[in-house]
Amino acid sequence: MISSAFWLGKRVFVTGHTGFKGSWLALMLSRLNARATGYALEPPTRPNLFTLANVGEFIDDMRGDVRDLGTLATAMEAVSPEIVIHMAAQPLVRESYADPVGTYATNVMGTVNVLEAARRVGSVRLVLIVTTDKCYENRDWVWGYRETDALGGHDPYSNSKACAELATSAYRDSFFRAKENVRIVSARAGNVIGGGDFATDRILPDALRAFVARRPLKVRSPRAVRPWQHVLEPLAGYLLLIEKAMSAAPARAAEFDGGFNFGPGPSSEQSVEQLLAHFISAWGLDARWEKDGDDHPHEARLLRLDTAKARETLQWSPLLDFEQTTQWTAHWYRAFVDKADMLETTMKQVDRYLGQRVRLTSPFTDSTKDNEHDERRNVAG
Numbered sequence: 001m002i003s004s005a006f007w008l009g010k011r012v013f014v015t016g017h018t019g020f021k022g023s024w025l026a027l028m029l030s031r032l033n034a035r036a037t038g039y040a041l042e043p044p045t046r047p048n049l050f051t052l053a054n055v056g057e058f059i060d061d062m063r064g065d066v067r068d069l070g071t072l073a074t075a076m077e078a079v080s081p082e083i084v085i086h087m088a089a090q091p092l093v094r095e096s097y098a099d100p101v102g103t104y105a106t107n108v109m110g111t112v113n114v115l116e117a118a119r120r121v122g123s124v125r126l127v128l129i130v131t132t133d134k135c136y137e138n139r140d141w142v143w144g145y146r147e148t149d150a151l152g153g154h155d156p157y158s159n160s161k162a163c164a165e166l167a168t169s170a171y172r173d174s175f176f177r178a179k180e181n182v183r184i185v186s187a188r189a190g191n192v193i194g195g196g197d198f199a200t201d202r203i204l205p206d207a208l209r210a211f212v213a214r215r216p217l218k219v220r221s222p223r224a225v226r227p228w229q230h231v232l233e234p235l236a237g238y239l240l241l242i243e244k245a246m247s248a249a250p251a252r253a254a255e256f257d258g259g260f261n262f263g264p265g266p267s268s269e270q271s272v273e274q275l276l277a278h279f280i281s282a283w284g285l286d287a288r289w290e291k292d293g294d295d296h297p298h299e300a301r302l303l304r305l306d307t308a309k310a311r312e313t314l315q316w317s318p319l320l321d322f323e324q325t326t327q328w329t330a331h332w333y334r335a336f337v338d339k340a341d342m343l344e345t346t347m348k349q350v351d352r353y354l355g356q357r358v359r360l361t362s363p364f365t366d367s368t369k370d371n372e373h374d375e376r377r378n379v380a381g
Contacts, residue, residue: 001359002236006243007032011123013081014038015066015114016088017059020197021130023049025087025235027350030058032239032358037079039064039072040088049196052342066110073117080123083242086114087130089161094201096157107160108167115171115184126183126246128238129168133190133227133263133305134158144306147188147259165259172257183245183253187238188305189262193275193325194231195332195346203272204279208333211287218292222273225302229264230325232353233318237262240314255313263305268322278323282330319356 012029016022017038029036037060043050050056060079064071066088076084089107090096096103111129118124136145137152151166153159165186172184198205203219210217237260245256270278280287310316320328328349335345 002032002239002354002357003243003359004032006247007034007239010034010083011079011081012036012083012085013076013079014059014085014087015110016040016086017055017061018043018048018050019087019089019091020049020194020199021192021231021235022087023053023055023196024194024231024346024350025085025238026055026059027053027346028232028235028239028354031350031354036060037075037081038062039066039075041065045198045200047198047336049198049342049346052196052336053346054343066113067105069113069116072113073120076117076121076124080121082123082125083246084114084118084124084127085130085238085242086111086128088114089130090157091132092199092201093134093155093157096155096160100156103156104160104163107157108163111164112167112171115168115175119171119175125181126185126242128242129164129184129186130238131161131164131186131188131259132158133188133261133303135161135165135188135259137162138303140302141304142302144263144304145261146306147261147309169258180250180253183256185241185245185256186259187234187241187262188259189229189234189237190303190305191226191228192231192234193228193329195329195336195349196342197231203275204329204333207276207279207287207289208337210289211283211285212337214286217276217287217289219272219276219289220292222276222289222291223271225269225271225304226275227263227269227303227305228275228322228325229262229268229318230320230328232350233264233320234262236319236353236357237310237314237316240316241310244314260310260314261305261307262310262316263307264318264320264322264325268318268325269304270322275326278326279330282327283334284330319353 017026018040039062090103118127137150151162153162
């Protein structure tokens with residue numbers, strides 16, 4: 001359970017808040033009454049969740065590039081955050097083949113810049129670096145990858161995220177180890193689905209575009225198995241990791257070193273074909289897919305995560321099963337197609353999820369927004 005008392009008034013600096021996962025996180029932090037500031041480029045797609053759900057109303061919204069250390073450090077210093085959550089990234093495998101230099105610049109040097117900026121700001125007590133499950137050297141094992149397994153990555157995206165993990169470890173050992181009151185942690189999650197993702201070359205956004213256009217979705221690897229999870233699941237894990245790491249006594253600091261895997265239960269480790277079957281069933285309209293016979297870059301056939309560390313150390317476990325995950329995602333996209341109020345649609349899912357995940361140990365208060373925003377920001381029930 002996440003403690004509302006811990007997050008009340010916490011100063012949080014989030015990179016990448018205009019992206020898919022970053023927008024959901026911004027709304028969660030708002031509901032928890034944290035004092036969050038976002039630092040990011042413009043939203044990466046049109047349409048996008050940040051604009052559709054008016055996320056800028058719920059977080060102090062700043063524009064900037066993590067590749068620009070000077071601007072980043074100045075922005076972070078102005079905010080004096082206690083917590084830094086680094087989510088800005090070039091997140092697409094196929095784009096990394098098209099622009100490997102840009103991918104490494106953002107994912108590796110962007111991470112180094114965040115760590116360097118945090119090193120210069122005396123208020124920072126914790127930095128969370130978000131990478132991916134693809135940071136592991138994938139050997140198509142039938143068992144899940146553990147946090148101690150070798151890092152690697154066949155493609156520039158996956159490899160750049162492994163490099164980001166190595167840079168994080170080096171900064172922890174070289175500059176932060178002597179600071180007993182500062183924690184450097186990382187989180188690894190992947191194959192996240194949920195409403196508001198409109199990126200190219202992701203299975204459900206591609207399905208949405210195909211189904212709306214009344215054409216079959218072309219699928220590259222229908223039998224590839226992935227650990228599908230709703231976007232709210234790993235985000236809740238990130239918040240719980242931050243809370244536990246910051247609250248731990250110095251003698252327990254080593255328990256939070258290194259990465260933490262966040263993934264679903266075994267029943268959600270499904271093939272692309274099975275994901276589409278569930279999504280189409282929940283979608284409710286005529287939709288179909290077909291095998292794409294064109295040549296494509298290498299993709300791993302099998303990927304599983306071992307989440308024992310998060311379960312044992314954080315007492316974290318996923319709340320949504322595979323069917324709920326696909327239903328929530330399909331419902332959001334149906335609401336979008338039907339031109340519903342997407343702020344209301346998104347907030348209902350945030351509230352429904354946090355209602356099961358948050359321990360209300362103190363009443364929520366918020367003096368930074370007007371009464372209309374207060375009503376939106378406080379967790380129902």
